[in-house]
Amino acid sequence: MAPEPGTRARQRERTRRVLLREARRLFAEHGYGGVGLARIVADSAVTKGALYHHFEGKPDLFRAVLEEVQAEVADAVARAADAHQDPWERLTTGCRAFLTASTAPDVRRIMLMDGPAVLGWSTWRALDEAASARHLTEALTDLVRAGVLRPQPIAPLAHLLSGAMNEAALWLAEADGPADLEDVWAALSRMLESQR
Amino acid sequence: MAPEPGTRARQRERTRRVLLREARRLFAEHGYGGVGLARIVADSAVTKGALYHHFEGKPDLFRAVLEEVQAEVADAVARAADAHQDPWERLTTGCRAFLTASTAPDVRRIMLMDGPAVLGWSTWRALDEAASARHLTEALTDLVRAGVLRPQPIAPLAHLLSGAMNEAALWLAEADGPADLEDVWAALSRMLESQR
DNA sequence: CCTATTGACATACCGATGGTATGCCAATAG
DNA sequence: CTATTGGCATACCATCGGTATGTCAATAGG
Numbered sequence: 175m176a177p178e179p180g181t182r183a184r185q186r187e188r189t190r191r192v193l194l195r196e197a198r199r200l201f202a203e204h205g206y207g208g209v210g211l212a213r214i215v216a217d218s219a220v221t222k223g224a225l226y227h228h229f230e231g232k233p234d235l236f237r238a239v240l241e242e243v244q245a246e247v248a249d250a251v252a253r254a255a256d257a258h259q260d261p262w263e264r265l266t267t268g269c270r271a272f273l274t275a276s277t278a279p280d281v282r283r284i285m286l287m288d289g290p291a292v293l294g295w296s297t298w299r300a301l302d303e304a305a306s307a308r309h310l311t312e313a314l315t316d317l318v319r320a321g322v323l324r325p326q327p328i329a330p331l332a333h334l335l336s337g338a339m340n341e342a343a344l345w346l347a348e349a350d351g352p353a354d355l356e357d358v359w360a361a362l363s364r365m366l367e368s369q370r
Numbered sequence: 371m372a373p374e375p376g377t378r379a380r381q382r383e384r385t386r387r388v389l390l391r392e393a394r395r396l397f398a399e400h401g402y403g404g405v406g407l408a409r410i411v412a413d414s415a416v417t418k419g420a421l422y423h424h425f426e427g428k429p430d431l432f433r434a435v436l437e438e439v440q441a442e443v444a445d446a447v448a449r450a451a452d453a454h455q456d457p458w459e460r461l462t463t464g465c466r467a468f469l470t471a472s473t474a475p476d477v478r479r480i481m482l483m484d485g486p487a488v489l490g491w492s493t494w495r496a497l498d499e500a501a502s503a504r505h506l507t508e509a510l511t512d513l514v515r516a517g518v519l520r521p522q523p524i525a526p527l528a529h530l531l532s533g534a535m536n537e538a539a540l541w542l543a544e545a546d547g548p549a550d551l552e553d554v555w556a557a558l559s560r561m562l563e564s565q566r
Numbered sequence: 567c568c569t570a571t572t573g574a575c576a577t578a579c580c581g582a583t584g585g586t587a588t589g590c591c592a593a594t595a596g
Numbered sequence: 597c598t599a600t601t602g603g604c605a606t607a608c609c610a611t612c613g614g615t616a617t618g619t620c621a622a623t624a625g626g
Contacts (some may be wrong), residue, residue, distance in 0.1 A: 299540075
């Protein structure tokens with residue numbers, strides 16, 4: 175019988191998505207080093223042939239998963255920030271959104287813990303910059319241009335804040351009381367305010 | 371002939387120190403996943419039997435190396451802080467010492483990049499707390515008690531500052547201009563000042 | 567339509583890796 | 597002087613990431 179057009183591309187896309195989904199689940203649960211390719215392809219109901227057809231290897235698969243996670247976090251941050259017009263409120267709500275989003279277990283493990291170690295810090299930084307850190311840099315630049323923040327080099331400040339929030343997210347995910355989030359936020363707010 | 375007393379313990383200690391030294395060198399250069407036990411024992415001029423006699427496995431060996439690195443950093447921080455009496459100056463000089471010490475390649479790779487991924491964040495946190503973060507917590511507590519810092523929960527602030535400095539150290543190790551260190555320090559100083 | 571080609575996998579296999587079980591010999595204990 | 601144990605070395609194993617090859621259906625070209 176006549177094959178329906180697009181069968182090829184649809185199947186390819188489906189397999190790739192299943193692999194990404196299962197890999198993300200397993201990486202989030204056991205960590206990068208704690209799960210083997212055999213387990214990933216088994217849970218995806220495919221074989222290693224399929225995996226190596228879609229990805230260059232285990233690090234590349236992890237990178238794809240990481241990019242997906244980062245994209246989600248960045249989307250949440252941008253969405254929260256875009257709800258406001260005032261540059262200062264855009265920054266603060268964006269930071270809060272990042273804090274809450276990054277506390278999720280898979281984000282925490284994949285993006286904050288394994289990411290730098292697996293891909294190397296510079297690669298991880300580049301991906302983070304392309305995803306969510308870019309928003310932070312833009313927000314800070316806008317605030318300096320608007321005269322809200324004192325003129326100063328943006329990069330160091332952005333890294334300090336980014337690192338502070340990453341560590342805070344890791345801590346919050348473990349200490350997990352809602353009161354802790356408010357304490358972190360209070361201190362972070364004062365930090366932001368200090369640069370005003 | 372009569373064996374000199376203490377031969378046993380001396381040989382044991384010597385083998386252990388060689389293993390730690392070579393493992394630290396290799397972990398720092400290639401990362402935890404980038405070096406195998408075969409290479410470590412070969413460079414140490416022993417066999418895997420010796421390694422597994424002294425350590426429980428590869429993660430345990432890494433943990434021992436990490437503790438050594440952390441102890442050195444903590445010592446540098448404490449030494450710098452102890453040169454001052456004023457609590458505020460103790461904090462600032464301690465932070466500066468941490469920044470410069472953590473920029474060293476082996477510290478950066480072992481303590482800041484691989485540490486959390488290999489041992490898990492909570493384990494890493496516990497070790498860090500026992501080593502250098504304890505000084506930060508103490509300094510902040512003293513400042514609150516002295517009325518220099520506003521009364522507030524210490525833990526969130528300590529984590530924010532620790533994360534900020536860790537990330538800054540990673541960045542400084544790469545951007546490596548001495549001017550960048552001053553920029554980071556200026557922004558960090560304002561952050562500290564903000565909590566005053 | 568029919569055929570050639572290619573794309574999306576599956577299968578089989580490889581070297582290297584972390585880890586273990588056992589053997590051996592000299593240093594210590596009695 | 598003998599028994600024991602500590603400090604390794606040797607030999608071996610299961611599993612890992614990675615590769616080479618085979619297979620079959622979907623597409624492209626005539």
